[in-house]
Amino acid sequence: MARSQQDRPPRRQEWATRTARDRTDAPARGRLLDAAEQVFARLGYGPATIADITAQAEVSRAGFYVYFASKEEVFRVLAGRVRDAFLTAQDVPGVDTDDVAAVARASTAAFIAAYARHLPLLVLLEQQARGDAEVRALWEEIRERPVRRAARYVRRVAAEGRAHPVVDPLTLSRAVGGMSIEFARLVAERPATYERAVADATAMYLHLLGIGAAPQQ
Amino acid sequence: MARSQQDRPPRRQEWATRTARDRTDAPARGRLLDAAEQVFARLGYGPATIADITAQAEVSRAGFYVYFASKEEVFRVLAGRVRDAFLTAQDVPGVDTDDVAAVARASTAAFIAAYARHLPLLVLLEQQARGDAEVRALWEEIRERPVRRAARYVRRVAAEGRAHPVVDPLTLSRAVGGMSIEFARLVAERPATYERAVADATAMYLHLLGIGAAPQQ
Amino acid sequence: MARSQQDRPPRRQEWATRTARDRTDAPARGRLLDAAEQVFARLGYGPATIADITAQAEVSRAGFYVYFASKEEVFRVLAGRVRDAFLTAQDVPGVDTDDVAAVARASTAAFIAAYARHLPLLVLLEQQARGDAEVRALWEEIRERPVRRAARYVRRVAAEGRAHPVVDPLTLSRAVGGMSIEFARLVAERPATYERAVADATAMYLHLLGIGAAPQQ
Amino acid sequence: MARSQQDRPPRRQEWATRTARDRTDAPARGRLLDAAEQVFARLGYGPATIADITAQAEVSRAGFYVYFASKEEVFRVLAGRVRDAFLTAQDVPGVDTDDVAAVARASTAAFIAAYARHLPLLVLLEQQARGDAEVRALWEEIRERPVRRAARYVRRVAAEGRAHPVVDPLTLSRAVGGMSIEFARLVAERPATYERAVADATAMYLHLLGIGAAPQQ
DNA sequence: AATGAATGAGGCTTCATTCAT
DNA sequence: GATGAATGAAGCCTCATTCAT
Numbered sequence: 001m002a003r004s005q006q007d008r009p010p011r012r013q014e015w016a017t018r019t020a021r022d023r024t025d026a027p028a029r030g031r032l033l034d035a036a037e038q039v040f041a042r043l044g045y046g047p048a049t050i051a052d053i054t055a056q057a058e059v060s061r062a063g064f065y066v067y068f069a070s071k072e073e074v075f076r077v078l079a080g081r082v083r084d085a086f087l088t089a090q091d092v093p094g095v096d097t098d099d100v101a102a103v104a105r106a107s108t109a110a111f112i113a114a115y116a117r118h119l120p121l122l123v124l125l126e127q128q129a130r131g132d133a134e135v136r137a138l139w140e141e142i143r144e145r146p147v148r149r150a151a152r153y154v155r156r157v158a159a160e161g162r163a164h165p166v167v168d169p170l171t172l173s174r175a176v177g178g179m180s181i182e183f184a185r186l187v188a189e190r191p192a193t194y195e196r197a198v199a200d201a202t203a204m205y206l207h208l209l210g211i212g213a214a215p216q217q
Numbered sequence: 218m219a220r221s222q223q224d225r226p227p228r229r230q231e232w233a234t235r236t237a238r239d240r241t242d243a244p245a246r247g248r249l250l251d252a253a254e255q256v257f258a259r260l261g262y263g264p265a266t267i268a269d270i271t272a273q274a275e276v277s278r279a280g281f282y283v284y285f286a287s288k289e290e291v292f293r294v295l296a297g298r299v300r301d302a303f304l305t306a307q308d309v310p311g312v313d314t315d316d317v318a319a320v321a322r323a324s325t326a327a328f329i330a331a332y333a334r335h336l337p338l339l340v341l342l343e344q345q346a347r348g349d350a351e352v353r354a355l356w357e358e359i360r361e362r363p364v365r366r367a368a369r370y371v372r373r374v375a376a377e378g379r380a381h382p383v384v385d386p387l388t389l390s391r392a393v394g395g396m397s398i399e400f401a402r403l404v405a406e407r408p409a410t411y412e413r414a415v416a417d418a419t420a421m422y423l424h425l426l427g428i429g430a431a432p433q434q
Numbered sequence: 435m436a437r438s439q440q441d442r443p444p445r446r447q448e449w450a451t452r453t454a455r456d457r458t459d460a461p462a463r464g465r466l467l468d469a470a471e472q473v474f475a476r477l478g479y480g481p482a483t484i485a486d487i488t489a490q491a492e493v494s495r496a497g498f499y500v501y502f503a504s505k506e507e508v509f510r511v512l513a514g515r516v517r518d519a520f521l522t523a524q525d526v527p528g529v530d531t532d533d534v535a536a537v538a539r540a541s542t543a544a545f546i547a548a549y550a551r552h553l554p555l556l557v558l559l560e561q562q563a564r565g566d567a568e569v570r571a572l573w574e575e576i577r578e579r580p581v582r583r584a585a586r587y588v589r590r591v592a593a594e595g596r597a598h599p600v601v602d603p604l605t606l607s608r609a610v611g612g613m614s615i616e617f618a619r620l621v622a623e624r625p626a627t628y629e630r631a632v633a634d635a636t637a638m639y640l641h642l643l644g645i646g647a648a649p650q651q
Numbered sequence: 652m653a654r655s656q657q658d659r660p661p662r663r664q665e666w667a668t669r670t671a672r673d674r675t676d677a678p679a680r681g682r683l684l685d686a687a688e689q690v691f692a693r694l695g696y697g698p699a700t701i702a703d704i705t706a707q708a709e710v711s712r713a714g715f716y717v718y719f720a721s722k723e724e725v726f727r728v729l730a731g732r733v734r735d736a737f738l739t740a741q742d743v744p745g746v747d748t749d750d751v752a753a754v755a756r757a758s759t760a761a762f763i764a765a766y767a768r769h770l771p772l773l774v775l776l777e778q779q780a781r782g783d784a785e786v787r788a789l790w791e792e793i794r795e796r797p798v799r800r801a802a803r804y805v806r807r808v809a810a811e812g813r814a815h816p817v818v819d820p821l822t823l824s825r826a827v828g829g830m831s832i833e834f835a836r837l838v839a840e841r842p843a844t845y846e847r848a849v850a851d852a853t854a855m856y857l858h859l860l861g862i863g864a865a866p867q868q
Numbered sequence: 869a870a871t872g873a874a875t876g877a878g879g880c881t882t883c884a885t886t887c888a889t
Numbered sequence: 890g891a892t893g894a895a896t897g898a899a900g901c902c903t904c905a906t907t908c909a910t
Contacts, residue, residue, distance in 0.1 A: 028869080044347060046263025050905060060871045065906070127344055130261060166424045167417045174403075175396035175421055182395025200384045204392055207383045208421055245894080266879060277896045282881065462890080478781060480697025484884060494892045499885070561778055564695055600858045601851045609855055612833025613826035620825075634818045638826055638859055641817045679873080700900060711875045716902065 029067040031057040033081070036074045041120035045075065045128055075128060079138045082121045089114035090146050100157050100211060105202045107153075108180060111146060112198055115184035116191075147173045154209065164210030176205050238284060246284040248274040250298070253291045258337035262292065262345055292345060296355045299338045306331035307363050317374050317428060322419045324370075325397060328363055329415055332401035333408075364390045371426065381427030393422050463501040465491040467515070470508045475554035479509065479562055509562060513572045516555045523548035524580055534591050534645060539636045542614060545580060546632055549618035550625075581607045588643065598644030610639050672718060680718040682708040684732070687725045692771035696726065696779055726779060730789045733772045740765035741797050751808050751862060756853045758804075759831060762797060763849055766835035767842075798824045805860065815861030827856050 035057035039048045050071060054061050068074045092106045115122065122142070129139035147170070154169035165172050183197040252274035256265045267288060271281050285291045309323040332339065339359070346356035364387070371386035382389050400414040469491035473482045484505060488495050502508045526540040549556065556576070563573035581604070588603035599606050617631040686708035690699045701722060705715050719725045743757040766773065773793070780790035798821070805820035816823050834848040 026869085044263075044344065046261075047348070049903085051903095061905090062871050062873090062907080063869085066869065066871095071905075123344070127261065127340070131264070166420055171417050172421070174399050175418070178396040178399025179392035180395070181399075182391050186391075200388050201392070203383055204389075204425055208424060243894085267881090268879075278880090279882080279896050279898090280894085283894065283896095287880080460890085478778065480695075481782070483882085485882095495884090496886080496892050496894090497890085500890065500892095505884075557778070561695065561774070565698070600854055605851050606855075608833050608837075609830035609852070612830040614829070616825050616829025616832075634822050635826070637817055638823075642855055642858060677873085701902085702900075712901090713875050713877095713903080714873085717872095717874065721901080 026067065028057070028059055028063060032059060032064060032067055033074065033078060035059075037078055037081075037121065040075065040078065040124055045124050072132065075124075076132070076134055076138075078121065079125050079128075079135050082118050082125065083138045083142050086114050086118055086122070086142055087145055089117075090149070100162055100209065101202075101206055103153065104205045104209070105198065107146075107150065108176075108201045108205055109198045111177075111180050112184045112187060112201065113194070115181060116187040116194070119184065119188040143177075147177050150176065157209075162211075166208050166210060172208055176201070176208065179204065238286070243284065245274070245276055245280060249276060249281060249284055250291065250295060254295055254298075254338065257292065257295065257341055262341050289349065292341075293349070293351050293355075295338065296342050296345070296352050299335050299342065300355045300359050303331050303335055303339070303359055304362055306334075307366070317379055317426065318419075318423055320370065321422045321426070322415065324363075324367065325393075325418045325422055326415045328394075328397050329401045329404055329418065330411070332398060333404040333411070336401065336405040360394075364394050367393065374426075379428075383425050383427065389425055393418070393425065396421065460501065462491070462493055462497060466493060466498060466501055467508065467512060471512055471515075471555065474509065474512065474558055479558050506566065509558075510566070510568055510572075512555065513559050513562075513569050516552050516559065517572045517576050520548050520552055520556070520576055521579055523551075524583070534596055534643070535636075535640055537587065538639045538643070539632070541580075541584065542610075542635045542639055543632045545611075545614050546618045546621060546635065547628070549615060550621040550628070553618065553622040577611075581611050584610065591643075596645075600642050600644060606642055610635070610642065613638065672720070677718065679708070679710055679714065683710060683715060683718055684725065684729060686710075688729055688732075688772065691726065691729065691775055696775050723783065726775075727783070727785050727789075729772065730776050730779075730786050733769050733776065734789045734793050737765050737769055737773070737793055738796055740768075741800070751813055751860070752853075752857055754804065755856045755860070756849065758797075758801065759827075759853045759856055760849045762828075762831050763835045763838055763852065764845070766832060767838040767845070770835065770839040794828075798828050801827065808860075813862075817859050817861065823859055827852070827859065830855065 032053060036048075036053045039052045039056055042048075043052065048071075050064050051061055053074070054064050057063075064074075068077070090107065090110050092110050095102055095106045097103060125135060125139050125142065129136040150173040151170040154163065154165055154172060157163040158165055158169060167175070180201050183201050187194045187197050249270060253265075253270045256269045256273055259265075260269065265288070267281050268278055270291070271278050274280075281291075285294070307324065307327050309327050312319055312323045314320060342352060342356050342359065346353040367390040368387040371380065371382055371389060374380040375382055375386060384392070397418050400418050404411045404414050466487060470482075470487045473486045473490055476482075477486065482505075484498050485495055487508070488498050498508075502511070524541065524544050526544050529536055529540045531537060559569060559573050559576070563570040584607040585604040588597065588599055588606060591597040592599055592603060601609070614635050617635050621628045621631050683704060687699075687704045690703045690707055693699075694703065699722070701715050702712055704725070705712050708714075715725075719728070741758065741761050743761050746753055746757045748754060776786060776790050776793070780787040801824040802821040805814065805816055805823060808814040809816055809820060818826070831852050834852050838845045838848050
């Protein structure tokens with residue numbers, strides 16, 4: 001499952017024969033995607049109808065099919081967008097890799113922020129992963145990639161003796177992922193709790209890494 | 218004689234005689250509930266149809282409405298059942314309250330086991346909580362009750378100086394809840410990992426409580 | 435179409451074999467009939483359900499079929515009851531047949547009172563007459579009998595030179611019937627208008643008979 | 652893909668794009684209306700089904716919902732049409748207002764003709780007025796407008812001393828309306844009786860107005 | 869590129885009615 | 890005589906999707 005997710009791969013180099021379905025830039029297409037995102041977030045997948053989406057996008061019902069083959073397809077495209085946005089948000093450049101605490105804080109903050117921001121769609125993604133193999137692949141990427149990356153980092157700093165994880169790195173990363181999701185939910189409900197959540201999650205993360213962040217900060 | 222039906226003004230609800238709808242026993246009702254649970258777990262809420270449920274229960278389509286008013290209603294009843302089963306499973310009697318490690322292990326084990334066992338319905342419950350106030354109440358009970366109970370315990374042992382939580386008890390409990398859910402998902406996929414998951418989760422739980430062999434920095 | 439209207443004629447003289455369906459006196463049967471009358475009057479024919487009727491009668495749904503074969507059948511029985519009551523109410527004994535004005539007044543009063551009293555069912559009867567031959571027969575009796583009787587009387591008094599009808603007796607009677615129904619509707623809505631309505635209808639009746647009731651009474 | 656439909660929370664009604672539902676022309680809409688009129692007239696309201704209507708209109712079942720939201724709605728639209736046609740038919744221009752007899756004859760003829768012509772729908776309208784406020788309003792207009800208009804005219808000619816009504820003008824008009832309806836029913840059954848009916852009704856009308864050769868007592 | 873119109877397919881419910889107890 | 894339970898038959902309505910323009 002590569003990066004650029006679209007039903008038929010965008011054959012950008014060809015001239016002349018180029019149908020609407022291929023044009024990723026048509027303005028109506030973008031409006032439909034945004035509309036779909038809002039509608040799905042508001043109603044959930046099942047209850048959302050093509051009519052809801054086209055109404056929101058101010059496009060005729062038939063207009064939908066100029067750009068997407070079906071409800072499933074918009075959702076897949078949307079899912080790809082979410083995955084990209086979510087994973088990209090995990091890239092936190094400019095952090096001193098040697099400062100474990102700083103890395104922990106930055107990655108935790110990025111994860112919680114991204115998860116909270118995309119919560120509605122992520123929840124649907126998880127739900128739809130059940131019945132759609134392509135969506136499942138996207139969902140697994142979303143779930144696994146940050147965990148594996150974190151595990152890799154933990155393994156390294158542990159090997160360097162700069163951390164003493166309580167459990168094996170992959171398990172620890174999963175656990176921290178799980179707790180971060182929990183915090184992300186809270187943050188999605190009450191954005192003001194973001195700083196506090198990041199601080200707490202980071203503190204626990206570091207503690208589990210065996211790095212002495214003093215309890216009761 | 219089917220011609221002259223419907224067309225009735227909106228006024229309704231005049232049951233004088235008791236109907237089967239009130240009976241909570243009745244074998245068919247149980248069969249329908251079990252069938253509904255399986256069907257929902259297999260297909261998800263939206264895609265599941267009354268026909269799927271009645272077919273599974275070996276009852277006529279109309280038979281469904283003898284006991285439930287709608288798909289929503291079966292789901293609510295089912296949700297209540299799941300909440301009861303889930304919360305009941307958290308009662309782990311016969312554990313020495315003074316042995317913090319034992320309590321942590323027992324409650325973690327119970328939580329993970331129960332969550333893994335009911336995972337499919339719990340996921341749907343969360344999903345449906347979005348649009349149904351009654352289901353939302355059930356879902357919140359499921360989410361909050363174990364966390365609050367754990368927080369209460371943590372607060373007590375912390376007050377007694379037998380634990381030194383890294384963060385405040387409620388936050389800690391939420392975090393542990395989140396990580397446990399993560400493990401429960403893994404266990405639901407591969408039941409063989411249950412013991413390992415419980416051991417790891419317990420270890421981290423205790424570590425966050427400031428108990429156990431703190432790895433030296 | 436004889437007087438005692440029931441689906442199967444009441445074989446009252448037989449002993450021994452007598453099924454519930456034959457017993458016209460069973461208390462539940464009466465309750466069901468009364469209930470049916472109320473329910474039909476309240477909801478109309480189509481929207482009324484067997485469940486509505488049995489609920490009102492405080493009988494189980496199945497209990498209905500002990501006494502009636504179908505919704506159509508109760509309605510027919512009810513229709514027979516209404517016809518009997520309506521026609522019986524037209525018999526105004528003890529009026530001096532020679533006093534044309536007195537007869538006109540008495541018959542008009544009886545007709546308006548009876549029509550107003552049974553208005554809801556009469557309206558349904560007319561409606562159902564469309565699709566049910568048996569009901570149609572009842573309805574025609576209800577409509578025609580009073581008119582024919584009146585026409586007979588008019589013809590007689592006209593022959594005796596005691597009246598000088600503006601149009602032929604049957605037509606006149608129909609017309610008076612039509613206007614009386616109009617008044618009956620008003621009376622059904624506002625019972626207090628009964629006396630006034632009878633006075634007006636009688637005045638017009640007599641006037642059309644060419645009998646000098648002074649205008650502007 | 653039919654699995655994932657319905658299940659939508661009660662919030663609705665978000666048409667941004669204009670749909671066919673708004674267009675009062677559109678040939679299919681007219682066909683459906685005509686079909687509905689025939690079907691309702693033939694079967695009555697309750698027994699008529701959307702399938703009957705669409706079959707008659709040679710439109711798919713779903714096609715109905717492109718133009719109407721429900722059976723109730725077509726009926727309402729139809730009722731409006733009938734009211735318009737019926738009331739318009741009462742406008743009899745070009746009659747010398749000073750010739751009371753001519754006016755009486757013209758208005759009686761128009762009323763009987765229009766009532767007979769629309770009898771099947773008018774009967775249903777009365778029936779449905781019971782349960783639908785909008786239909787009730789239409790029905791009352793149909794019933795009251797001609798009566799009030801007639802009463803106004805009677806009042807005027809009475810004030811001018813050109814008529815000597817037996818009862819007060821409104822009551823008289825109602826009565827004449829009632830008798831005219833009676834005649835309209837006969838005419839609807841046997842159109843050949845129209846002329847006779849109009850002549851008779853007019854004669855009685857004028858007589859009640861105290862006009863014409865009063866039969867001597 | 870866009871859309872108004874139309875429809876096949878399918879799900880939900882209701883109700884009259886039967887039947888074993 | 891009465892009824893709880895169950896069901897066949899039907900009607901309503903929605904929605905994704907197509908197609909001619």
